[in-house]
Amino acid sequence: MDSPKKPRRRSQEWFGRDGKQGFYYRSWLKELGTPHDMFDGRPVIGICNTWSELTPCNSSLRELAEHVKRGVYEAGGFPLEFPVMSLGETQMRPTAMLFRNLASMDVEESIRANPIDGVVLLMGCDKTTPSLLMGAASVDLPTLGLSAGPSLSGNWRGQPVGSGTGVIQMSEMVRAGGLKQEEFVEAEACMQRSKGSCMTMGTASTMASMVEALGLSLPENAAIPAVDSRRFRLAQLSGRRIVQMVHEDLRMSRILTRAAFENAIMANAAIGGSTNAVIHLQALAGRIGVQLSLDDWDRIGSRLPCLVDLKPSGRYLMEDFYYAGGLPAVLREIAPHLHLDAMTAGGRTLGEDIANAPCWNREVIRTAEEPFKPEAGIAVLRGNLAPDGAVIKPSAASPNLLRHRGRAVVFEDIEDMKARIDDEALDIDETCVMVLKNCGPRGYPGMAEVGNMPLPPKLLRRGITDVVRISDARMSGTAYGTVVLHVSPEAAAGGPLALVRDGDFIELDVPGRRLHLDVDEAELARRRAEWREPPRPTRGWAKLYVDHVQQAHLGADLDILVGGSGDTVGRDSH
Numbered sequence: 001m002d003s004p005k006k007p008r009r010r011s012q013e014w015f016g017r018d019g020k021q022g023f024y025y026r027s028w029l030k031e032l033g034t035p036h037d038m039f040d041g042r043p044v045i046g047i048c049n050t051w052s053e054l055t056p057c058n059s060s061l062r063e064l065a066e067h068v069k070r071g072v073y074e075a076g077g078f079p080l081e082f083p084v085m086s087l088g089e090t091q092m093r094p095t096a097m098l099f100r101n102l103a104s105m106d107v108e109e110s111i112r113a114n115p116i117d118g119v120v121l122l123m124g125c126d127k128t129t130p131s132l133l134m135g136a137a138s139v140d141l142p143t144l145g146l147s148a149g150p151s152l153s154g155n156w157r158g159q160p161v162g163s164g165t166g167v168i169q170m171s172e173m174v175r176a177g178g179l180k181q182e183e184f185v186e187a188e189a190c191m192q193r194s195k196g197s198c199m200t201m202g203t204a205s206t207m208a209s210m211v212e213a214l215g216l217s218l219p220e221n222a223a224i225p226a227v228d229s230r231r232f233r234l235a236q237l238s239g240r241r242i243v244q245m246v247h248e249d250l251r252m253s254r255i256l257t258r259a260a261f262e263n264a265i266m267a268n269a270a271i272g273g274s275t276n277a278v279i280h281l282q283a284l285a286g287r288i289g290v291q292l293s294l295d296d297w298d299r300i301g302s303r304l305p306c307l308v309d310l311k312p313s314g315r316y317l318m319e320d321f322y323y324a325g326g327l328p329a330v331l332r333e334i335a336p337h338l339h340l341d342a343m344t345a346g347g348r349t350l351g352e353d354i355a356n357a358p359c360w361n362r363e364v365i366r367t368a369e370e371p372f373k374p375e376a377g378i379a380v381l382r383g384n385l386a387p388d389g390a391v392i393k394p395s396a397a398s399p400n401l402l403r404h405r406g407r408a409v410v411f412e413d414i415e416d417m418k419a420r421i422d423d424e425a426l427d428i429d430e431t432c433v434m435v436l437k438n439c440g441p442r443g444y445p446g447m448a449e450v451g452n453m454p455l456p457p458k459l460l461r462r463g464i465t466d467v468v469r470i471s472d473a474r475m476s477g478t479a480y481g482t483v484v485l486h487v488s489p490e491a492a493a494g495g496p497l498a499l500v501r502d503g504d505f506i507e508l509d510v511p512g513r514r515l516h517l518d519v520d521e522a523e524l525a526r527r528r529a530e531w532r533e534p535p536r537p538t539r540g541w542a543k544l545y546v547d548h549v550q551q552a553h554l555g556a557d558l559d560i561l562v563g564g565s566g567d568t569v570g571r572d573s574h
């Protein structure tokens with residue numbers, strides 16, 4: 001038991017009890033073969049695992065958990081692994097994002113309800129990272145993030161193939177008649193060659209980088225390949241470290257400061273990270289009580305250069321990124337901009353973590369003086385089409401389309417788009433602006449990654465590879481193009497996007513940060529009077545979600561989940 005001078009462990013509210021209650025709490029855990037001295041007040045470490053065969057990107061996490069446990073035992077802790085809802089990006093319908101907030105509730109309540117003093121979050125596939133971070137933040141125990149890591153580089157017929165990015169490119173080739181269906185199928189196994197998350201700088205790699213840039217993991221978490229032995233070493237070190245974090249009472253809120261979020265925004269620019277990071281970090285900030293606005297992304301990150309030449313914008317893959325030095329090498333390059341005194345989970349400052357970070361390949365990680373792309377962070381657009389903002393990733397867009405005025409070709413929802421996009425009679429050319437409605441948080445529901453609409457075959461056959469696209473949807477981090485996303489308020493909430501009609505003219509001005517619908521106010525008022533809200537779901541999670549989800553610029557969290565309840569120990573039921 002703790003000496004009187006030490007703070008009483010949270011887990012001792014369970015295991016330190018006398019009488020019937022203590023018997024209950026200890027006895028059933030002894031069926032795992034647990035010796036009695038494991039209940040003596042040592043830190044109890046929850047290992048929150050999203051392993052699932054339905055989340056193949058996280059299929060290495062069972063093995064990784066065993067290495068975390070080794071570290072916990074070595075440092076004198078007591079590890080207890082537990083599962084939470086796992087969100088497999090490629091399998092879940094209608095979209096894994098519909099369940100991000102639900103999974104975060106699972107994480108939050110699982111941590112709070114159990115005898116846990118500190119927690120290691122095992123995550124990987126896109127939504128598993130924000131859901132675990134958000135849930136853990138609402139409890140605010142000492143918390144350490146550990147990502148699955150990217151899979152090995154895809155390779156098809158001697159050429160690198162990036163997760164997601166390769167699918168998009170090859171499916172366009174099939175639709176344009178340049179690739180046979182059997183060749184397309186052959187490429188499937190060549191792309192995903194090993195366990196691990198997508199190996200492009202998509203959402204999974206972006207979010208793993210955010211975990212590291214926020215200071216929530218040990219250095220190098222973002223890029224070590226999932227099957228590299230150094231990933232398992234990192235797991236063991238993470239297990240050791242979380243025990244120390246409990247001793248130091250180094251809670252999530254001491255790491256997730258405003259400075260940490262600003263560092264993450266800058267890191268996202270420097271890696272050319274996914275627009276999804278905006279949604280997830282906005283939601284995370286809301287959980288931990290940090291004021292972060294959409295405009296902060298533009299103000300803090302948009303003028304920073306992208307330093308890494310990674311797909312979807314560039315040539316290389318995450319394996320190359322790790323061998324080149326990974327995120328520490330990037331952060332060192334942008335160090336003059338960062339808050340170097342920010343505390344990280346390792347117990348040092350960010351500045352100490354990256355002070356001697358080497359770069360081994362300047363083709364993959366460029367210098368700040370000769371970047372891969374200048375001014376590459378997220379740009380936030382406003383105007384009468386997006387009063388609460390919209391985002392675009394200029395580094396993934398076509399430079400000639402960043403200022404553009406075009407005729408709107410409008411799809412009322414995703415079904416409408418799928419039904420008509422391949423129609424040769426669709427009245428569209430490369431100067432048009434494709435508009436997709438009702439794919440936001442409420443409209444889809446769940447805000448699917450459909451904002452990068454496929455191009456009509458008749459344009460693809462003419463060699464057109466990009467057209468301005470605007471929607472209230474999200475876009476896969478592995479996608480690219482001149483795609484305006486997260487238009488807020490969304491169409492299903494009665495935002496101006498709902499009022500756009502075929503033939504309207506839209507002005508996009510990324511340098512001027514403007515998104516304008518060229519229709520006079522009187523006409524918009526007439527259309528607004530005719531607008532009717534789409535029917536809402538009537539039961540279950542979908543109803544709860546639609547009734548409570550906030551708009552994209554706030555992170556699409558449920559309004560009832562913003563903030564946290566802390567680590568309060570519930571009543572004893574025995």
Ligand code: FES
Binds near residue numbers: 163202
């Ligand atoms: Fe799971 Fe990309 S689909 S990480």
